[in-house]
Amino acid sequence: xxxxxxxxxxxxxxxxxxxxxxxxxxxxxxxxxxxxxxxxxxxxxxxxxxxxxxxxxxxxxxxxxxxxxxxxxxxxxxxxxxxxxxxxxxxxxxxxxxxxxxxxxxxxxxxxxxxxxxxxxxxxxxxxxxxxxxxxxxxxxxxxxxxxxxxxxxxxxxxxxxxxxxxxxxxxxxxxxxxxxxxxxxxxxxxxxxxxxxxxxxxxxxxxxxxxxxxxxxxxxxxxxxxxxxxxxxxxxxxxxxxxxxxxxxxxxxxxxxxxxxxxxxxxxxxxxxxxxxxxxxxxxxxxxxxxxxxxxxx
Amino acid sequence: xxxxxxxxxxxxxxxxxxxxxxxxxxxxxxxxxxxxxxxxxxxxxxxxxxxxxxxxxxxxxxxxxxxxxxxxxxxxxxxxxxxxxxxxxxxxxxxxxxxxxxxxxxxxxxxxxxxxxxxxxxxxxxxxxxxxxxxxxxxxxxxxxxxxxxxxxxxxxxxxxxxxxxxxxxxxxxxxxxxxxxxxxxxxxxxxxxxxxxxxxxxxxxxxxxxxxxxxxxxxxxxxxxxxxxxxxxxxxxxxxxxxxxxxxxxxxxxxxxxxxxxxxxxxxxxxxxxxxxxxxxxxxxxxxxxxxxxxxxxxxxxxxxxxxxxxxxxxxxxxxxxxxxxxxxxxxxxxxxxxxxxxxxxxxxxxxxxxxxxxxxxxx
Numbered sequence: 001x002x003x004x005x006x007x008x009x010x011x012x013x014x015x016x017x018x019x020x021x022x023x024x025x026x027x028x029x030x031x032x033x034x035x036x037x038x039x040x041x042x043x044x045x046x047x048x049x050x051x052x053x054x055x056x057x058x059x060x061x062x063x064x065x066x067x068x069x070x071x072x073x074x075x076x077x078x079x080x081x082x083x084x085x086x087x088x089x090x091x092x093x094x095x096x097x098x099x100x101x102x103x104x105x106x107x108x109x110x111x112x113x114x115x116x117x118x119x120x121x122x123x124x125x126x127x128x129x130x131x132x133x134x135x136x137x138x139x140x141x142x143x144x145x146x147x148x149x150x151x152x153x154x155x156x157x158x159x160x161x162x163x164x165x166x167x168x169x170x171x172x173x174x175x176x177x178x179x180x181x182x183x184x185x186x187x188x189x190x191x192x193x194x195x196x197x198x199x200x201x202x203x204x205x206x207x208x209x210x211x212x213x214x215x216x217x218x219x220x221x222x223x224x225x226x227x228x229x230x231x232x233x234x235x236x237x238x239x240x241x242x243x244x245x246x247x248x249x250x251x252x253x254x255x256x257x258x259x260x261x262x263x264x265x266x267x268x269x270x271x272x273x274x275x276x277x278x279x280x281x282x283x284x285x286x287x288x289x290x291x292x293x294x295x296x297x298x299x
Numbered sequence: 300x301x302x303x304x305x306x307x308x309x310x311x312x313x314x315x316x317x318x319x320x321x322x323x324x325x326x327x328x329x330x331x332x333x334x335x336x337x338x339x340x341x342x343x344x345x346x347x348x349x350x351x352x353x354x355x356x357x358x359x360x361x362x363x364x365x366x367x368x369x370x371x372x373x374x375x376x377x378x379x380x381x382x383x384x385x386x387x388x389x390x391x392x393x394x395x396x397x398x399x400x401x402x403x404x405x406x407x408x409x410x411x412x413x414x415x416x417x418x419x420x421x422x423x424x425x426x427x428x429x430x431x432x433x434x435x436x437x438x439x440x441x442x443x444x445x446x447x448x449x450x451x452x453x454x455x456x457x458x459x460x461x462x463x464x465x466x467x468x469x470x471x472x473x474x475x476x477x478x479x480x481x482x483x484x485x486x487x488x489x490x491x492x493x494x495x496x497x498x499x500x501x502x503x504x505x506x507x508x509x510x511x512x513x514x515x516x517x518x519x520x521x522x523x524x525x526x527x528x529x530x531x532x533x534x535x536x537x538x539x540x541x542x543x544x545x546x547x548x549x550x551x552x553x554x555x556x557x558x559x560x561x562x563x564x565x566x567x568x569x570x571x572x573x574x575x576x577x578x579x580x581x582x583x584x585x586x587x588x589x590x591x592x593x594x595x596x597x598x599x600x601x602x603x604x605x606x607x608x609x610x611x612x613x614x615x616x617x618x619x620x621x622x623x624x625x626x627x628x629x630x631x632x633x634x635x636x637x638x639x640x641x642x643x644x645x646x647x648x649x650x651x652x653x654x655x656x657x658x659x660x661x662x663x664x
Contacts, residue, residue, distance in 0.1 A: 066633065069634075081633060082633075082634055083633045083634050084631065084633070084634025084635055085505070085509075085634075087502070087505055087506060087509065088509050088514070088516065088634075088635060088637075089516070089635070090344075090516040090628060090633070090634070090635035091373075091374075091378045091516070092343045092344050092345050092374055092378050092379070092628065092633075093344045093628065093632055093633030093634055093635055094633065095344075095345050095370065095373070095374060096343070096344035096345040096346065096632065096633045097633055107502060109506070110514075110516065110517045111517075112516075112517030112518075112519055112522075113516060113517060115519075116373070116377065116378065116519070119373065119377070120369070120370070120373050121366045121369045121370060121373075197500060198500075198501070217498070217500060218499070218500030218501050218502075219500070219501045
């Protein structure tokens with residue numbers, strides 16, 4: 001209770017999400033409003049691909065003892081212990097990693113396990129959800145405060161914000177935004193397309209394109225006929241591994257042939273984690289996508 | 300017992316052999332359950348064992364704040380103990396419900412899933428997941444982590460009531476109508492579940508898939524409290540239904556002439572099983588297989604007498620789910636496998652082995 005009051009007082013004085021430094025032991029207000037006392041970043045459990053990428057970018061890769069199955073970048077993360085899919089965690093499994101600090105995506109679950117972990121002696125910091133480009137720097141700063149690398153996190157966040165500003169500048173030079181779709185995969189003759197509320201949607205808007213599939217909610221399979229109706233001017237094929245050739249799968253579908261995919265309508269192939277992971281590489285991925293969508297645009 | 304007096308003379312000695320076997324099965328089942336519960340309490344990815352229990356109890360009693368004590372208390376008393384109890388209750392409820400359904404419908408394949416109870420519960424749960432962020436938002440938020448279990452229970456119960464309304468005509472319940480209407484309701488619930496799965500987003504779809512495979516990872520004392528009344532009522536009522544179920548083995552008319560109040564028995568069996576299955580689905584998701592495999596296993600060993608089938612199903616059902624749950628948390632530790640997968644992997648081969656050994660002769664319930 002005292003901690004709560006102290007936290008609220010600190011909040012009132014210096015604004016939301018600010019730490020009370022003490023050595024580096026910090027009281028961090030996480031994305032759900034909980035006041036978490038973080039004081040030991042020697043053994044980290046990272047839940048969420050973006051969280052893991054940010055920790056590596058801040059130089060905390062070696063301190064990570066375990067990750068969830070969505071953490072797949074950088075490649076060295078494959079040697080870490082896995083606590084399972086982030087929405088199907090188990091309380092005891094998480095505690096068995098011996099982590100001294102848990103950094104988790106807003107999507108971590110199930111809720112009962114998050115609740116039980118909150119009651120444990122291991123501090124748990126929940127990160128904000130990916131609602132838009134601004135959540136990127138927000139996540140970086142929160143992680144930085146929790147692990148005691150505030151200066152470095154500020155630097156990274158500032159650089160990300162800078163890249164986002166450059167993207168905005170570049171977008172202002174686009175005279176006519178392209179109508180594009182992001183195809184996650186092709187299965188049984190239908191393309192899985194990213195609609196509203198997906199990171200694919202955010203990335204398209206960052207790259208200065210409009211999402212031709214914005215009428216859909218989430219990732220949805222789209223039939224040939226509906227695809228012709230969407231009439232995209234560019235198709236972004238998401239590849240989940242070096243062996244996957246989504247672009248070829250797409251070009252083979254009749255509906256895509258009908259709209260001239262591969263000829264008049266370019267198919268741009270991008271790596272799934274790079275394009276949709278929404279970690280520190282997101283602005284770079286958006287800028288690369290923009291360069292491919294608008295090759296004529298001055299750099 | 301009415302059934303006993305109906306046994307044919309030459310079958311009498313076989314029957315008493317089986318009876319003795321049945322009692323041995325009950326005692327063995329009880330012992331194995333105690334053993335399984337102890338294993339479940341002492342095994343987990345953190346490596347804490349029962350030897351840490353005194354420390355955990357002391358921490359709970361004195362409110363000690365030492366991290367190691369808090370850790371032991373959390374793992375043993377807040378995670379493993381409720382999980383073990385929950386697993387036992389879920390297993391016992393599903394197995395007894397299955398045994399009763401098979402007895403009531405005189406159909407070896409009957410289980411609560413067949414008359415649409417589980418499908419109704421699943422539909423309501425899926426609706427909560429799928430519409431929780433939009434349509435049903437306010438009350439889902441108000442109920443918090445209780446929204447899903449409450450919805451599942453409600454869904455199972457509503458389905459049962461609709462079913463009884465359809466099947467009851469002029470004060471009697473036609474078993475065949477009950478069965479067919481149950482299948483139809485199950486199909487409707489299944490279709491609506493599919494429709495909801497289609498409109499959900501990616502994240503909700505993952506939740507939905509995971510939920511449908513069942514898990515006890517979210518066990519808590521609140522969930523134990525939630526299932527206890529339903530499981531206890533079902534288990535405590537079983538002795539009073541044995542005579543009716545044994546009578547129904549002979550046929551509905553025969554049971555009636557034996558002086559069994561068939562109508563009220565049907566009503567009690569359906570409502571009791573619906574409530575218990577609804578509660579089990581609510582706290583652990585859908586866990587298949589227990590309701591079919593366990594009662595058959597018992598019948599293969601000890602014969603169709605419900606005096607043995609019901610209590611032995613409760614014990615073995617509890618053992619099966621407790622053991623499967625230990626496997627669920629250990630095989631891919633520190634991650635967790637859905638218990639439904641384990642259940643099929645453990646249960647199906649054992650069952651198959653028994654069926655083959657018995658020359659494929661499944662004793663009808």
